[in-house]
Ligand SMILES: Cc1ncc(C[n+]2csc(CCOP(=O)(O)OP(=O)(O)O)c2C)c(N)n1
Ligand code: SF4
Ligand code: SF4
Ligand code: SF4
């Protein structure tokens with residue numbers, strides 16, 4: 012297979028999600044939202060959104076209850092740390108029932 | 115309107131056809147003025163440069179055109195040559211036709227930007243007013259500066275006289291924008307840059323026709339954003355649509371192939387130029403009395419103009435000698451040169467620079483070109499004129515005469531074949 | 542001042558990019574591009590941001606981006622401005638964004654030249670206080686005492702340059718400092734800078750978990766501590782008028798700086814500091830803080 016079809020004359024990239032792959036696979040911990048505690052979910056209003064504001068990945072949607080894009084969330088834990096209502100918990104990827112990881 | 119169409123509309127020459135002081139016709143100008151008028155006629159839109167002797171008058175002249183309002187271009191008085199090339203790169207990416215000039219330490223200071231410009235495939239035209247490389251300091255002429263940047267991926271064209279400078283600058287934009295490669299227009303410091311000669315200034319209206327607007331290969335478009343020159347892996351990689359895109363090496367292959375392809379383009383554009391302006395610059399190189407010659411001198415730049423005198427002197431002495439003056443140094447016209455040199459017995463190359471530890475760079479390339487074609491002429495490397503050392507026609511004539519005799523008497527020693535012969539070196 | 546809830550939802554940085562988990566740069570970049578509404582062309586030298594931007598042929602950013610040689614950001618930006626002007630496309634903001642190494646050290650000559658010429662672009666120095674891309678070597682921005690891979694045992698012995706003051710001394714129309722932990726402060730400054738003609742310089746403090754050696758979850762907290770202890774001071778200088786802004790302004794208006802040790806002890810890179818250097822640093826920070834307060838003639842407003 013050759014590279015002619017790309018037609019590029021120089022090295023120039025086009026935008027797409029996941030340039031570094033499914034960065035969710037980097038995670039050792041995943042953020043889990045406790046909706047009962049979330050200020051925005053409880054008020055069902057566009058309020059707070061600190062988690063959205065500070066996610067360095069832009070992986071959280073700007074609406075009550077998120078959701079968090081776990082395909083790309085790198086598990087840094089900033090959202091959990093910053094949440095004023097303690098509504099996000101970081102849980103080990105290895106203990107989580109949905110986890111695809113094995114030790 | 116699409117960005118490209120907008121580019122076409124906005125990017126047409128809107129300057130006066132000719133500078134007021136240089137209407138079409140005969141003028142007596144320095145090489146530096148010739149380069150500046152060439153850039154004017156080409157409708158440059160951004161000029162960024164930093165002063166260095168003997169280049170400074172080129173940009174001073176352009177600054178004057180711009181400040182007087184004759185040339186609607188942006189003049190960026192940068193703080194270094196590194197930035198001069200940086201500004202040219204940015205402006206060229208944005209879609210503007212750009213010009214700069216430098217030499218010697220200024221050119222060396224640009225080094226990483228030279229690679230960036232060519233790797234980005236930008237049609238930047240730069241005058242290199244050939245000057246010796248320090249240390250020690252010398253402001254005088256040789257060609258070590260541009261030769262040292264041989265492998266920066268630029269097209270390098272040499273000029274013999276001030277007429278060739280203006281014509282080459284104009285042609286350079288056509289070539290550059292056709293093959294998307296930067297072009298260095300090299301001419302000898304002082305010998306051409308500061309010497310007045312009569313030239314024919316072309317009609318700017320004809321230049322406008324000869325040079326269509328510059329269309330960038332990768333326009334800046336907010337609705338279709340791209341990231342230009344990111345980290346590029348060794349191996350090809352799929353894009354998001356599953357199309358396999360080049361690795362670093364494929365990009366370099368394309369770059370190299372475009373340089374090789376420009377051999378043809380340089381010739382074609384020279385022919386077209388002749389049709390419009392009545393002058394040819396010889397395409398890749400020009401020949402003088404080579405048809406029946408057994409000995410050929412090869413050199414580049416103003417020296418080759420002087421060497422026509424040498425040839426005439428020696429012809430009077432019945433030496434069957436001719437001259438090849440090299441115009442395109444990169445791409446190197448290896449195949450065409452070997453055709454031109456096919457039946458020559460002795461080839462004398464004169465370099466105004468050195469590949470330290472071996473021989474003159476032109477000589478090295480000539481030898482490898484001949485080898486490729488199975489031509490076994492004897493090639494002798496001469497080094498002359500370093501740091502402005504005078505080169506006298508009779509000295510070259512004497513050397514050529516002497517070595518032709520030695521050749522005929524089979525007296526060429528290993529010392530002559532394997533080492534460079536220094537002309538007018540008093541050590 | 543814009544509140545978090547007023548910040549536009551549009552994103553110009555895509556997830557799944559190549560920055561480290563918890564990197565402060567992602568937060569900063571999101572707000573810069575939001576403030577410019579994506580109507581910009583970025584130019585970036587070699588640095589961590591290049592890595593975040595992604596490897597050919599995929600980009601993690603949805604605005605045009607032009608890479609530059611490491612020392613050449615300001616010249617490239619100048620060229621883009623000149624070229625866009627020639628093409629009558631001056632509606633596009635040119636955003637130059639370099640690391641501290643590409644600003645304080647190898648890039649300072651070009652930046653100073655561009656500032657002297659008042660070239661019409663926005664320069665953001667994102668400061669993670671070392672050469673992170675090449676493996677955490679010291680830079681002209683690395684604080685005194687910090688262990689880096691080129692100051693491995695005794696720590697850096699020189700104090701950092703004050704880049705804000707250096708840029709202010711160029712008499713450019715806008716100089717500001719900010720920190721990713723205060724994204725609305727950053728957003729407002731970029732928004733203001735966007736509409737100013739000439740060279741605008743914004744200094745952005747970007748905590749870096751990998752180089753500063755703390756848990757990635759603490760990026761925002763560390764940036765907050767930097768400001769609350771006075772290690773970083775948020776201000777802007779608009780046409781020569783100096784103003785403390787945001788959290789720093791509130792601290793100056795009746796608040797109190799936290800002891801610097803709260804900021805330092807949260808990061809392993811400062812582990813080397815002995816008590817006398819700590820005292821010296823604390824004294825320096827108070828002295829500088831008082832100078833800032835005196836300098837701000839608008840504080841009573
Ligand atoms: C001329 C040149 N010298 C050195 C380098 C190697 N280099 C690349 S990035 C970098 C450090 C970048 O540091 P900084 O600007 O602080 O950005 P960071 O990586 O910390 O975000 C260095 C030294 C280079 N690319 N070019
Ligand atoms: S920060 Fe916490 S409370 Fe606020 S919106 Fe996010 S999860 Fe809900
Ligand atoms: S802040 Fe970190 S942990 Fe939370 S969603 Fe974003 S990437 Fe994931
Ligand atoms: S090294 Fe630091 S600045 Fe660089 S990507 Fe990682 S966390 Fe960000």
Ligand SMILES: [Mg+2]
Nearest residue numbers: 640641671673
């Ligand atoms: Mg850094």
